[in-house]
Amino acid sequence: MSLNDKEWLIEVFENRSAFALRYRTKLFDEVSQFQNVQIFQTEFMGRALILDGCYMLTERDAAIYHEMLVHPAMSALPAPSHVLVIGGGDGGAVTQIVKYPKVRSVTLCEIDRMVVDACREFLPQIAAGLDDPRVQVLFEDGAAFVKAHAGEFDLILVDSTDPVGPAKTLFETSFYQSVKAALRDGGAAVFQTESPVFMSEVFLEAVGKLAGVFGDSRVYPYFATVPCYPGGLWSFTLCSDQVDPIKGPCSELSPALEQTLEYYTEEIRRAAFAAPAFVRRALSRQ
Amino acid sequence: MSLNDKEWLIEVFENRSAFALRYRTKLFDEVSQFQNVQIFQTEFMGRALILDGCYMLTERDAAIYHEMLVHPAMSALPAPSHVLVIGGGDGGAVTQIVKYPKVRSVTLCEIDRMVVDACREFLPQIAAGLDDPRVQVLFEDGAAFVKAHAGEFDLILVDSTDPVGPAKTLFETSFYQSVKAALRDGGAAVFQTESPVFMSEVFLEAVGKLAGVFGDSRVYPYFATVPCYPGGLWSFTLCSDQVDPIKGPCSELSPALEQTLEYYTEEIRRAAFAAPAFVRRALSRQ
Numbered sequence: 001m002s003l004n005d006k007e008w009l010i011e012v013f014e015n016r017s018a019f020a021l022r023y024r025t026k027l028f029d030e031v032s033q034f035q036n037v038q039i040f041q042t043e044f045m046g047r048a049l050i051l052d053g054c055y056m057l058t059e060r061d062a063a064i065y066h067e068m069l070v071h072p073a074m075s076a077l078p079a080p081s082h083v084l085v086i087g088g089g090d091g092g093a094v095t096q097i098v099k100y101p102k103v104r105s106v107t108l109c110e111i112d113r114m115v116v117d118a119c120r121e122f123l124p125q126i127a128a129g130l131d132d133p134r135v136q137v138l139f140e141d142g143a144a145f146v147k148a149h150a151g152e153f154d155l156i157l158v159d160s161t162d163p164v165g166p167a168k169t170l171f172e173t174s175f176y177q178s179v180k181a182a183l184r185d186g187g188a189a190v191f192q193t194e195s196p197v198f199m200s201e202v203f204l205e206a207v208g209k210l211a212g213v214f215g216d217s218r219v220y221p222y223f224a225t226v227p228c229y230p231g232g233l234w235s236f237t238l239c240s241d242q243v244d245p246i247k248g249p250c251s252e253l254s255p256a257l258e259q260t261l262e263y264y265t266e267e268i269r270r271a272a273f274a275a276p277a278f279v280r281r282a283l284s285r286q
Numbered sequence: 287m288s289l290n291d292k293e294w295l296i297e298v299f300e301n302r303s304a305f306a307l308r309y310r311t312k313l314f315d316e317v318s319q320f321q322n323v324q325i326f327q328t329e330f331m332g333r334a335l336i337l338d339g340c341y342m343l344t345e346r347d348a349a350i351y352h353e354m355l356v357h358p359a360m361s362a363l364p365a366p367s368h369v370l371v372i373g374g375g376d377g378g379a380v381t382q383i384v385k386y387p388k389v390r391s392v393t394l395c396e397i398d399r400m401v402v403d404a405c406r407e408f409l410p411q412i413a414a415g416l417d418d419p420r421v422q423v424l425f426e427d428g429a430a431f432v433k434a435h436a437g438e439f440d441l442i443l444v445d446s447t448d449p450v451g452p453a454k455t456l457f458e459t460s461f462y463q464s465v466k467a468a469l470r471d472g473g474a475a476v477f478q479t480e481s482p483v484f485m486s487e488v489f490l491e492a493v494g495k496l497a498g499v500f501g502d503s504r505v506y507p508y509f510a511t512v513p514c515y516p517g518g519l520w521s522f523t524l525c526s527d528q529v530d531p532i533k534g535p536c537s538e539l540s541p542a543l544e545q546t547l548e549y550y551t552e553e554i555r556r557a558a559f560a561a562p563a564f565v566r567r568a569l570s571r572q
Contacts, residue, residue: 002290003304010289010304016330018289018296018306044302061483064562197347197513225511225519227483232518233511263562271557276350276549 009040009048011055013198013230019055021045021228027122032114034166039122045228047123049090051115051161055228057090062126063262065192065234066092068224071264072272073155073188073238074100075253076245080154081105084182086142087167088159089115095129097157099257106135107153109146111166113139143169147178156182156189163194163202171206176213180239188240193221196279198231207237208286214239220246221283222272224263233276246273295326295334297341299484299516305341307331307514313408318400320452325408331514333409335376337401337447341514343376348412349548351478351520352378354510357550358558359441359474359524360386361539362531366440367391370468372428373453374445375401381415383443385543392421393439395432397452399425429455433464442468442475449480449488457492462499466525474526479507482565484517493523494572500525506532507569508558510549519562532559 003010003020010020021042028039038050046059057065070093074080081104085093089110097106108130110116116137119127130137138145146156156179163171179189193206203221211219220238222245238245253266275283289296289306296306307328314325324336332345343351356379360366367390371379375396383392394416396402402423405413416423424431432442442465449457465475479492489507497505506524508531524531539552561569 001296001298002288002294003296003298003306004288008288008304010287012287012289014330016308016328018294018304020289020304020306022302042302044300197511225483227517227519231513233513258563262564265560265563265566267560268562271560274551274553274557276554277544277551278548280551 009042009050011050011053011230017198017230019228019230021048021058023048028118030114032112034112037112037114037118039118048228049119049123052165054162056161057092057126058228059123059126061227062090062092064224065226066096067261067264068222068272069093069157069159069190069192069236070096071253071261072222072236072245072269073157073190073243075250075269076238076240076243076248077155077188078186082153082184083107083155083157084109084146084149084153085157085159086146086170087161088157090119090123091116091127091130093157093159094132094135095126098129098132098134099260104134106132108135108137109140109142110137111139111141143175143178146175146182150181151184153182154184154187156187158189158191160192171202173209173213176210180213186242188238188243190236190238193235193237195229195231195233196223196235196276197233200282203235204282204286207283210237210239211286214241220273221275221279223275224272245269295328295336297336297339297516303484303516305514305516307334307344309334314404316400318398320398323398323400323404325404334514335405335409338451340448342447343378343412344514345409345412347513348376348378350510351512352382353547353550354508354558355379355443355445355476355478355522356382357547358508358522358531358555359443359476359529361536361555362524362526362529362534363441363474364472368439368470369393369441369443370395370432370439371443371445372432372456373447374443376405376409377402377413377416379443379445380418380421381412384415384418384420385546390420392418394421394423395426395428396423397425397427429461429464432461432468436467437470439468440470440473442473444475444477446478457488459495459499462496466499472528474524474529476522476524479521479523481515481517481519482509482521482562483519486568489521490568490572493569496523496525497572500527506559507561507565509561510558531555
């Protein structure tokens, strides 16, 4: 059978693979200064946020991505007080971060106000953390912001879209240098670094550039499966001068926090840093 | 944009999600006594084997599935001499098994000769192991075969399609009992047990039934991401009275074997048994 876009929410990746969910209704569809922002009600995976035709999240699998972006670093950092999220306008990463009482401030720097407004309205559970009193939401360019705030953050999360359009600068060496400079002593940064299967060149280039900035042995790629992303297997890269998320020490999850998590466990954290053979070989050739 | 089936090889899962690859040519398309067997040349992931409209493998990601089906059990078993594969007519699992010099016999029991013939012709690298002199290929019903061969195998791999059509019996308790009975003392069986995300009910039911047959503490679900399968995250379940793939002991991969592997590593084996929180909770409620 064929799939038509009146019934199916279709993401075509590089004109060679596609993922689709049947949808019931289109809830939001506007073009901002930066991109096309859409929210659909799907049959199977709840609501879906789509930016420029690409799945950013569905209600059903959003927790996998957000938990894996946030909790490995939060477990590894001894005292993460001040956190910066660049991108992440859906609020999902912030909603995970504010679960930690020890966090004193969270700054969300999202370039596109429309994403935040649409998610607050149509994905309120995912965006809930944005209402926490410790959170400040800024609508600014992330690269410029981070450049102007050296030495301020214990943790910086780069929750970007793909390296085309507004997020292109968030995959450049100069940006990675600014992120490193914006960390406080002993801090860490985590970058979403695309699919090591379907976008292996982008992944390898990003990890290579990060290794150039943070040092070869201070860059820790890790992996999780996000069903609505091309290739399913997705990568994140944790970078830190001092923190080692593999050897630890890592703090344990509190029972209260653990109950709120859908994907992340201590075991999953340890497992996530195991790279498939083809990834390990490609990284070691760099 | 819409996707048409003249250019796209589309698998629709339960009329609610879909995965598609653009294809160049259809190489094979026939209906056997059991199912529709098709092989396509795709643009992105090499050739794809499709049974009754479902992706079984692509050349690009087949190694993930076959390596993860075979090597965890082969590492955990002290002396796997006689191996049975039920289903697996593409030959991919057998091709992994014959990499071990210590294996003395491999029996492939595939109900559909057309699958084997088509894969030998159009997917020769994946099917290569079928030509190993230790391999016997039988075109029989797997459930009947295993029932008639009690106590004969050190390892049984159930490489089935989904529990509809010809593979339905391979998800029934009576079949699981026959598999257990067909193991030699200290043997192990591995079952593909579907997606814990997109087919969580089938997964949980299969693991529940296996626990009923092998015992709660002798059933070890594990996970890998297969991009062309619905939901990406896929499960396998290892069952054994004596072997413990988590606590070990597990033998190390020989350097010669390691070089041939695209996905599996010792680290991946240890990591694969970590269950996402939602899977762990669902399993503990059973």
